[in-house]
Amino acid sequence: MKRVRSQRNLIRLVVIAAIGLGLFAMILRRGAASYSPQPLSWIEAGAGGTLPAEMNFENLSGKVGILNTSGPIEMKGHPFFEPLGVNPRGCVTCHQPANAMSVSVDALRERWRVTKGEDPVFAAVDGSNNPMLPQALESSHSLLLNRGLFRVGLQWPPRDRNGKVSQPEFTIEVVRDPTGVNLDSTYGLKGVNPTVSVFRRPRPVANLKYVMSPDDVFNIKTGTLMATDPETGQPVGMNLMADSRHLTLKQQAIGAYRDHQEGRQGLSSESLQKIIAFENQVYVAQSSDKWGGSLVEPNGPIGLGPRAMADGKIHVLANNNRDPVFRLFDSWKKPDAMPQELTAAQREFRASVARGNDVFMFRQFWIRDVTHINSIGLGNPIKRSCSTCHNVQMTGQDLAPGWVDVGTTNYPTWTEPPVFSDKAELPVFKCTCDKVAPPHPYLGRVIYTNDPGRALITGKCVDIGSIVMGQFRGLAARAPYFSNGSAKNLRELVDFYDRRFDMKLTEQEKQDLENFLSVL
Amino acid sequence: MSTALTILMALAAVFFTGATTVVQHDKPPANRRNFIACPIVRDTKTMPCWLAEYEGELYYLGQQGSSSSEFYPPQLNHEVLVEGTVANEARICGGIPLKSVRISVRQELNRACNTLLPAEDGLDAPPAPARRPVEQLRQQGAETDGREFIVPFDFDSDYLTLHTTRIVGESARVAKAVNASRIEVMGYRATTWLSNGQKFIEAASIAERRAKKIGGILVGLGLLPAAVSVKWKSEPEPCDGVTDPEKRRVTIKIVP
Numbered sequence: 001m002k003r004v005r006s007q008r009n010l011i012r013l014v015v016i017a018a019i020g021l022g023l024f025a026m027i028l029r030r031g032a033a034s035y036s037p038q039p040l041s042w043i044e045a046g047a048g049g050t051l052p053a054e055m056n057f058e059n060l061s062g063k064v065g066i067l068n069t070s071g072p073i074e075m076k077g078h079p080f081f082e083p084l085g086v087n088p089r090g091c092v093t094c095h096q097p098a099n100a101m102s103v104s105v106d107a108l109r110e111r112w113r114v115t116k117g118e119d120p121v122f123a124a125v126d127g128s129n130n131p132m133l134p135q136a137l138e139s140s141h142s143l144l145l146n147r148g149l150f151r152v153g154l155q156w157p158p159r160d161r162n163g164k165v166s167q168p169e170f171t172i173e174v175v176r177d178p179t180g181v182n183l184d185s186t187y188g189l190k191g192v193n194p195t196v197s198v199f200r201r202p203r204p205v206a207n208l209k210y211v212m213s214p215d216d217v218f219n220i221k222t223g224t225l226m227a228t229d230p231e232t233g234q235p236v237g238m239n240l241m242a243d244s245r246h247l248t249l250k251q252q253a254i255g256a257y258r259d260h261q262e263g264r265q266g267l268s269s270e271s272l273q274k275i276i277a278f279e280n281q282v283y284v285a286q287s288s289d290k291w292g293g294s295l296v297e298p299n300g301p302i303g304l305g306p307r308a309m310a311d312g313k314i315h316v317l318a319n320n321n322r323d324p325v326f327r328l329f330d331s332w333k334k335p336d337a338m339p340q341e342l343t344a345a346q347r348e349f350r351a352s353v354a355r356g357n358d359v360f361m362f363r364q365f366w367i368r369d370v371t372h373i374n375s376i377g378l379g380n381p382i383k384r385s386c387s388t389c390h391n392v393q394m395t396g397q398d399l400a401p402g403w404v405d406v407g408t409t410n411y412p413t414w415t416e417p418p419v420f421s422d423k424a425e426l427p428v429f430k431c432t433c434d435k436v437a438p439p440h441p442y443l444g445r446v447i448y449t450n451d452p453g454r455a456l457i458t459g460k461c462v463d464i465g466s467i468v469m470g471q472f473r474g475l476a477a478r479a480p481y482f483s484n485g486s487a488k489n490l491r492e493l494v495d496f497y498d499r500r501f502d503m504k505l506t507e508q509e510k511q512d513l514e515n516f517l518s519v520l
Numbered sequence: 521m522s523t524a525l526t527i528l529m530a531l532a533a534v535f536f537t538g539a540t541t542v543v544q545h546d547k548p549p550a551n552r553r554n555f556i557a558c559p560i561v562r563d564t565k566t567m568p569c570w571l572a573e574y575e576g577e578l579y580y581l582g583q584q585g586s587s588s589s590e591f592y593p594p595q596l597n598h599e600v601l602v603e604g605t606v607a608n609e610a611r612i613c614g615g616i617p618l619k620s621v622r623i624s625v626r627q628e629l630n631r632a633c634n635t636l637l638p639a640e641d642g643l644d645a646p647p648a649p650a651r652r653p654v655e656q657l658r659q660q661g662a663e664t665d666g667r668e669f670i671v672p673f674d675f676d677s678d679y680l681t682l683h684t685t686r687i688v689g690e691s692a693r694v695a696k697a698v699n700a701s702r703i704e705v706m707g708y709r710a711t712t713w714l715s716n717g718q719k720f721i722e723a724a725s726i727a728e729r730r731a732k733k734i735g736g737i738l739v740g741l742g743l744l745p746a747a748v749s750v751k752w753k754s755e756p757e758p759c760d761g762v763t764d765p766e767k768r769r770v771t772i773k774i775v776p
Contacts, residue, residue, distance in 0.1 A: 220690070225735065368596070369597065378585075379592070438627050441627075442629070
């Protein structure tokens, strides 16, 4: 009897242990599957396969949704997904669906680990700090691995649209060069082809109907005519690139093929057509949140999720309370009025997002010393909110050409250490403006900067440090932030603005803004 | 000779001879305020007010608006040239209002211009002015029979605002509509007679820059380069302390 009992007890123990282990494994799997980066979500150029019409990729905040409105895409032979140049990169290498069609530092680090640094994304040409450094060393790729930055080498002095060298309003000196590339005899400013190398994040190739939407015939930032598409003669949006150097998707594709893929043969018109067609049909937005649950449900906020991006109207100035930038969050404002099946944590998170939207839209502060905002007739300072500048519905870019010097790249407000640090990674340039040229409106005629931004294209002193503001969608999938990758997470991004504009945000406001940005 | 005596003599000359006489002042008219100062911004319960001080008195310039507002505010970190006429109206935001005020931001930095005042009870901004319809903006600058357009500029500036780009755009539209044989662009530079008696003259190159900029835009808007003549007057326009801002201009004449 005892033996039977002990046998039964043993069986019970085994069953309980098995159930326990099973549950433990399920919890582990669920946790790992839900909220840690997925190495397998990386798409290699040339790997082939089918890109589904709808996808959801997990990230630290939840999931990012990708919507291909033209249906599933066969990647084999598709020029966006195939290596076309000398190196084995494709467009997809730096524009990964899992990273909201950009690329995150987490994904890059994982890629380094998995491939031991052999992935084409680390190509010497721009995936390293300096092509002359030993490429096998992790330290030679620190800007990419730590901040998601690719090297962008730009001719100096700049060329105009016809390729003619133009006379810039300022001179450039390299005063610090941690990577060595700007003083290099081949790649540097004093090389045979004088080049200024800056380091920037790749922008999401998605939601482009908003990004490319043209404004008026006149450019309010310059008081001159808007740039036009050389093929159609029609005004262009100028919000595609950080420095607006490429005006159309075609120009950008040709430039990327040449500069990032080291292509020399030229892209066929068929390839260009396919690349542009793909880019114009892909939409991205966060689709679910680990705390707030699904972001795309009936009666929820109408501006969330990739479908809303595909369906939204373009070129809507939305810095108002009638139909705000990211639409209305009214249904998330009151936890008590939310569906009963939601947990208390879900309700509180959603209420926080709704408050964050209100902070973004309506929390006033003094916007001060921002070139191309304060300097274009609005006054300096102006008492406004985040949505004054980030005013386009659905993306939060600027309706006008969105280059502004918000202070991320120019000393003393730059995002780098305020005092000397031997750990500083970005180059420092000294720009000295011509005496007769209009100076930088808030920094004068001598400007120290990590990235002259738009001025490397226009040669104008007033543009030094101006960067085209990026779109806000799929943020959770593509940290870090700012063009120079200086904000490791959304809290650091919020903190920069809090410091820069002395906003005196409360801890609650910061958390609400962070939650709000994470669901876009 | 005192200003009062000068005016009396001029009036007498007009009375007895019937001829128009130019009255010579050593300063602009007494109700004008033309001066360069650091601007002051004062917060209010609504929109911030912009003020400037001259000879111990505070003047109200205008309030924060938008890029489509008629009044473009000054900028801290820069001095501002103020040109306006004292209005016999109640103070606004603590300052004496100026009529027909024109603001020109000086381009060089002056970090001493950094006064930001908090809101105070009793010092309120006026109601925000209504936005002007685009059609109204398009009419601005239209002169005579609609064939000559005047594009005004701030002092020493060739920047086209939202309003003034509309004028240029409208001139191009009219030129196309009447199938103009010639479009004559003429740039001017001006002098401002400051209230302290000094003459403040625009940069020598500004008339040329203004004219070339407008000419280039007209061609960019589709007018034939051969039909667009671009000229400028290098000599600064004379000043009277009242109409000086109107002389900082480019005229666009449409010849059918």
